[in-house]
Amino acid sequence: MTRRKLGPDEIALWQKVADRTERLNLQETFDPAAYAPAPKPKSKPTVDLGKLVTTYPPKPVARKPGYDLKPTLPDQLQKSPVQMDQKTFGKMTRGKLKPEGRIDLHGMTLDRAHAALIKFVLRAHGSGKRLVLVITGKGKNRDEGGPIPVRFGVLRHQVPQWLSSPPLASSVLQVSEAHVSHGGGGAYYVYLRRKR
Template identity: 70%
Template sequence: MTRRKLSDEEKALWKRVADRTTALKERETFDPNTFAPQPKNSEAKPKPDYLKLNQTFPPKPEPRKTSFDLVPSLPDRLNSASVQMDKKTFGKMKRGKLKPEGRIDLHGMTLDRAHGVLVKFILSAHQSGKRLVLVITGKGKNRDEGGPIPVRHGVLRHQVPQWLSAPPLSAVVMQVSQAHLSHGGGGAYYVYLRRVR
């Protein structure tokens, strides 16, 4: 294969390119020896432990246990609440040994109606000097249809403790606790009232 000669046009183009460029200085040119592996000398650094062969590695840390349920369950919240009443009486109440002096059943009521009935019942029970009453809410129906927003299981069961801890009932309620199985278990609450003054 023979090389062809450049035309006058190509020579002129090359001359324009060459005139616009600047030559590199000798020390700026690439030296392949700068990237060549360096010979090992006797003072080489020892390999770190993690690079040695047959080295046993520490066990992998356990993955973090994450929980996305930020609100504890209702029984956990009630059980973790501090005891405001006499501990001996509280123990009897939790074991179902105390008989409630009054009871109200909120089954089948709407939230609006149940709130009004509950407030009236608790205030009248307090005025009549009762100390322990039973509020039956039921466990609720599972109505979650799998939508993007979960539906709470047992709306009344979750709402009643909040109503009891808010005014006007918070002034007369001393303790709220989940009822013993003999009085309804997870679908009922013991409400221990303060003394009338």
Template identity: 60%
Template sequence: MNRRRLRPDEEELWRKVTDKTERLHPEKPFHPDDFVTTPPQQQRTRASFEVTPAPIKSQKYKPSTSINLSPSIVDQVAAQPVQMDRKAFTQMKRGKLKPEGKLDLHGMTTDRAHPALTRFILSAQSQGKRLVLVVTGKGKNRDDDGPIPVRFGVLRHQVPQWLSMPPLSSVVMQVSQANVRHGGGGAYYVYLRRNR
């Protein structure tokens, strides 16, 4: 098998590696060409190509804190189509409609918050209420950066998902982030369907 010759920078790197190691078989002669596996230029097929990486010295490494490709919960809630009366929706977003009930989930774990939310929404709908406020809080920064990433404001992210799943999905007509006078980013307006 024909093999290509090492470039000078590759040879230098290989020599640095071999200088720091001991040979398993010192009796065998050493040739740097014995360790190259790329075929020569003339034997390459049309589909193959060679990519030469940029020198490491020219690359600037900037550590990133985290990369989240999914849209934020605020964007997801805002992107939902309006299913209620447009005029009432506008008034609700401006904080002009007063919520008929309020559930505060501050300090609860997800295990306690999910059943409490389900009870509250189903109870409010059975009482004929149309607009309720669910306060989740904005979440707090965690001091420990462990190996497993934890979302900022767990309940804030979970509540819209819970509201879109059965049994609540059949009761909830619209979910929207609350106006600043009712909690802003730490609360949601939940507009309920009429009880039939």
């Protein structure tokens, strides 16, 4: 690679910069004593002749690394506040309420599933339904061990976010993981607001 030559205006600009700068005195700026390693303390065991106990400096306590992992999706849904009637919520999570409608998003791409979910939830809300079941499936493990991790069950993680954002947020009152009899971790109960 060959370097290009500077033009006269570039040389003049560089000369202005060089004239305004002051040379650093490394002896004044850099203090080698400030960067020298601290001397190690010489700790000798002390012997208490009265008790004949040898004491050493305390060993540093090994701490476990504190990981702040994001809670799993079921944990997030369980910790979310209950917006609906507590008694009805209990029946719903135990699988005692029968869903009035259901949509199965198995095998759909994200964009197709999002459009289908919006259409289904808005239509169910418009017809006065209160409880619908959204089946996402548990997902397949598609992580090939690459540098970027791939989520396990993309639709399963995306659907609660879609339900909590516009235009569905105004129709949805509560989202909860379905009971085992209705699909368990691969489905969600969506409790809709009353039609006004």
